[in-house]
Amino acid sequence: MFDLKIVTDFALAHSLRNYPSDCARLHSHNWQMDVSVCSKVLDDNGFAIDFREIKKQMKL
Secondary structure, three states: EEEEEEEEEEEEEEEEOOOOOHHHHOEEEEEEEEEEEOOOOOOOOOOOHHHHHHHHHHOO
């Protein structure tokens, strides 16, 4: 079994309109995304999946 893992972090900002609290103001949250891929086989290049494809799918 072959396991691949990519970890990335990012920040997002938002506000809750018409919400009676501090969250009505623009504020941010920091997030971490872990993506794991498992494969029983590798392709002719020795890849379970191309990292470029994983990174493309992780874009927000």
